[in-house]
Amino acid sequence: MAETPNxxxxxxxxxxxxxxxxxxxxxxxLSWPHTEASWTRERQELMFPAYIEFIKAIAESEQVCINAHNEEVMQAATLRLLAAGADMNRITLLPHPTNDSWCRDHGPAFLINPQTKKRMIVNWGYNAWGNKYPPYDRDDRIPIEIAQYRQLDYVTPAASTGSIIMEGGSVEFNGAGTVLTSRACLLNQNRNSHLTQAQIEQYLRDYYGVQQVLWVEEGIVGDDTDGHIDDTVRFVNEDTVLAAYEANPQDDNYPFLQDIHRELREMRLLNGKPLTIVELPMPDPVYSDGLRLPASYANFLITNKSVIVPTFRCDKDQLALDIIGSCFPDRKIIGIDSTDIVWGLGSFHCLSQQEPSV
Known part of the structure; x- marks a missing residue:
């Protein structure tokens, strides 16, 4: 994208x-797991069956494009996918070097222009959730790699004092001018300390094409992203959200989710309407080596014909699937066990980024 400083x-x-x-x-x-950045080799072997089931579920209704670190990773991924019976006509592996697997956050933000029928990419800055997990230089380049592959223009937001850090899991859109996000993430000093809330809101308006920014305060316990919205609140249509809810007052997430529900009730959309809020239960706590993991049914992915939902070997799994299904009556609801995937501190939405048509 041609630009000048002024x-x-x-x-x-x-x-x-x-x-x-x-x-x-x-x-x-997606970005194929190939390092021990999120899962040890032993953990990778445990998570790969669910990861490949996830890929197969996406491929039922659309193409899957996978950033594969190098030729060796591409070959290994192909063997796993073939062995699982994946439809390789719906899967494209590309030699795009990566550091980690969370494509929601390091992948491209695709924009559309319905009038001109054009698409483009926003190449936000990426610093691995506040420089928690270096190196991340290859992940930071992924939007440009994909822009070049798709032959799309891209733009890199920048302030005079530095780049703008923005992760896909930190923002949730209703497609009608509104974005939801959290202060705990976007206003964190480890992301954009050089920017005020008003300045960040302006970047969201300018580069995502929204007119309204709605804020919640926090995220859930165990979320190393400092409060990504895709674990707590998800739009299901222009004025309805699924909001994670904890019924147990003794649970560590209870006060945070109570606050989020209060904040949601006070919000008004551009047309003045309040949000319709559908309560989505939290699963029972999931631990690994004494660490509370960020297990949430809200970390689902909407595909062209389905909604792929993480489950956690929990009595609430079916209830969550039923609630999500009631919000998407025209889509197939697919539950996939994410217990081994969430050990990496994310799930299906975190792993994926959609490329819209125009």
């Missing part, structure tokens, strides 16, 4: 915006 390209001014996740997709993007 005349940056502002996507919103040209009619570009980030659509809601239920907007039709060209593909879903």
């Amino acid at each position: 005349q940056p390209f502002i996507p919103a001014r040209e009619g570009f915006f980030f659509p809601a996740e239920w907007h039709p997709h060209v593909a879903i993007w």
Whole structure:
């Protein structure tokens, strides 16, 4: 994207915006696990069956594009996928070097312009959730790699004092001008300490094409991303959200989720309407080596014809699937055991990024 320092390209001014996740997709993007950044080798072997089941479920209704670190990783991934009976006509492996597997956060933010029928990519800065897990240089380059592969223009937001850190899991869109996010993440000193809340809101408006930014305060316990919204609140249509809810007052998440529900009840959309809030139970706590993991049914992925939901070998699994199904009557609800995946501190939404059609 051609720019000059004094005349940056502002996507919103040209009619570009980030659509809601239920907007039709060209593909879903993933980054194949290949290092011990999130899972040890032993843990990888435990999580791969669910990961591949996830890929097969996406491929039922759309293409799957996978960033594969190098030729060796591509070959290993191909063997695993073939052995599992995956439809390789729906899967493309690309030699894009990566550090880790969380494509929601390091992947591209695709924008669409329905008037011109064009698409483009926002290349936000990425610093592995506040420089927690270096190195992350290869992940930071993934949006440019994909822009080049798709032959799309891209724009890199930047302030005079540095780049703008933005992770896909930190923002949730209704497709009608509103984005939900959390102060714990976007206002964290380890992301954008050089920016005020008002400045961050302006970047969201300029580069995501929204008109309204709604804030909750916190996230859930065990979330090393400092409060990503995709573990707590998800839009299911323009004015309805599924909101994680904890009924047990003794649970560590109870006060945080109570506060989020209060904040949601006080919000008003651009048209003045309140949000319709559907309560989504939290699973029973999931631990590994004494560590509380960020298990949440809200970390689902919407595909063209399905909603892929993490389950956790819990009595509440079916209730959560039923509630989510009631919000998506036109889509197949697919529950996949994410217990071994969430050991890496994320689940299906964290692993994926949608590429919308226009």
